[in-house]
Amino acid sequence: MTTPKTFKAFRIHSDDAGYRSGIEQVSLDDLAPGEIVIRSAYSSVNFKDALAGTGKGRILRRFPLVGGIDVAGHVVASTDAKFCEGDAVLVTGSGLSETRDGGYGEYARLESRWAVALPPGLDLRESMILGTAGFTAALALLRMEENRQSPGLGPLAVTGATGGVGSLAIDIFSSAGYAVHAISGKPEHAGYLKAIGAAEVLGRDALATRKPMESARFGGGLDNVGGPMLASLLAQTEPYGNVASAGLAASHELPATVMPFIIRGVSLLGVASAGTARDIRDEVWRRLASDWKPRHLDRICTREATLEQLPEVFDTMLAGGSMGRTLVDLQPRSPQAA
Template sequence: MSYRAFRIHRSKTGEHSAAMEQRELTDPAEGEILIRTRFSSVNYKDALAGTGSGKILRDFPLTGGIDSCGDVIQSRDDRFKEGDQVIVTGYGLSFTHDGGYAEYLRVPADWAVPLPDNLGPYQAMALGTAGFTAALALHRMESNGQQPEMGPILVTGATGGVGSLAVNLFHGAGYAVTAVTGKDDQHDYLKLIGASQVLSRDELQLGSHPLEKARWGGAVDNVGGETLAGLTRTIKPWGSIAAIGLAAGIELNTTVMPFILRGVSLLGINSADCPHALRSKIWQRLATDLHPKHLDDIVDRVIHLEQLPEVFDEMLKGEVRGRILVQTMMD
C-alpha cells in the first residue's frame, strides 16, 4: 500500500530539494505504532527544514513536519491499541526520523501521548508544538514562582504561532499581557486574543545599561539576540524570562547584574526533548485549565500537503499570523 508524503532531500553536493512523493507503507516494529494521520501544522522550524534555509534535518531523505495527530491503526506496544487517538510532537520528527507531513506515520510508542478527552485532532494540531511550547513556558515560569501580581508578561514575536498562543494562554491564566510586534496592522488581532497592551517593535525601549527601569513581571521571548539581552535588564525582581526563539540571533550579550541583584531567572524552553511525564501533564492542562479561549481566532487557515512550499515561503518572509494547520488525510 502506498501513501503520500512531503519528502526532503539533500544531494551529495549539498543541493536541497523537496516535493510530494509516494511511499510504501511498512508495518511497525516491536515498540512502535502506526498512525493514520489527520492533521499536522506549520511551524517556523518546518519552514526552515522544508526550504533548506536552516540546518534542521540530520538525516536525509526524511518526511517533514514536527507535529502529527491521528488514529493508531497498528500497535506493537501494550500501551496502545487500534483506534486510539494520539499526539506526536518533537522528539526526532523531521530531524532524525520521518515527520508528520504524510498520510501515515510510524513512530516509537514512547513518543506518543494519548489525545486528551477534551481535544480533537484539529484542536490538538491548532495547538501543536507552538501551543505546547507556550504552555511549557507558562508551566516552568509558574513553577519558578511567577505570579500575576508580579506585573505584566511581555511577549515578543507576538503574532507568530508561539507568540499568539502565549498571549492567549497567559491572559487566560490571569496575567496582564503586553504584546510586541513588528506588524502594525495586527494590533487589533493581538487585543482580541488577550493582549491588554500592544507595542510596536520600535516602541520597545530596553536601554543599554546593566540595569534599566524594571517594567515587566516576566517575559516570553521568541526573538533572542539583543531583544533577549534587553529583557534581562528590564524584568522586575524575581521575574522569569522564558527563552524560546532565535530569530534575531543566537548571541546573548548581557551581564550578571539582573540575575544577582534582582533575582531574575532565564529559563530555556526545549519542547522537542521534554520528558514524557511532563509532556503528558502539559497536554492535559491544554485540554483543561489552560485551553485557549481564542483558538479559532488564532488559526489562520487549513491547507493540504501540496500547499506546503508556498506557506513555507510566506512564513520565512514574516507574512504568517497565528497558526496554519495541514490536513494530511483526505477522507
C-alpha cells in the same frame, strides 16, 4: 484497518542531486521503525518545518525523511499494548523530521514512548493548532510557575507576538490569569493581538534599551526573538521575575550583563520543547486541554493548507509574512463529509 500499499508524503532529500523536497508516494517500509502506525489527520507548520523544507536551516540529521515535527491521528496498528486501533494520539517534536520520519504524510509510524493519548478536552484539530508552538508556550509557563511566577508580579511580555508561539502564549497566559503585553513590530495586527488576549500591544521600541538595567515594568515574559530584545526584557523585569527564552528569530546572541540576575534576582529559563521528558510532556498536554486551553484557537488558526501547499507556506513564513498558526489537513474531506 489495513493501510494502503503507498500513500502521499512530503519528503525531503539531500544527496548528490542537491537539496529538494516535495510530494512522493511512499510505503510504510520507507518509514523509520516504530510501534504504532496512525492514519494522520492533521499536522502544523512551525519555523523549523519551514527551515527543513527549504534547506535554509540544518534541521534534518539524516536523509531522506518525511517532514513535519507535529502530527495527530488515529492508531491503525500497534505492537504496544498501551495503544489500540482507533485510539486518538498526538506527537510533537521527539525527533520527528530530525532523526526520524515526521508528520507530513497520510500515514505515520511512531515510537510509542513519545505518543500522547489525546487528552479529554481537545480534539485532533485543536491539538495541531496548538502543536509544538502551543506546547512550547505552555512549557514556558510551567517552567516560570515552578520558579514562583505569579500574576501579582506584573504583566508578562511576549515578543514575536504575531507568530505561532507568540499568539498561543498570549492566549494561554491570559487564560491562566496573567495580564499580557504583546511586543510586535506589526502595528497593523494590534486588533488581532488584543482579540486573542493581549491587555496592551507595544512596539519593538519598548524593548529597545541597551542599558544593563532599566525601571522594572514586566513581571517576566516569553522571548521568541533573542538578541538585544531579550537583553532589554531582562533589564526591565521585576525582582524575582522569570523570562523564558524559546526562540532566536532575530539573533542567537545575548548582549546582556549579569546585573538583572545579581541585583534583582531575575531568572532566565531555557525552553527546549523537542526533547521534553515524558512526565513533563504529559503534564503540559493535560494543562493545555484544561485550565490553560486557549480560548481563541479558531482565530489563531489563520490558514489551513494541504501537503501540496507547503512550499508556498514555507516561503511566506521565512519571509516574515505569516501570522498565527497554519494547520495542515492531511486527509482532505469532501464538502459533504466536512
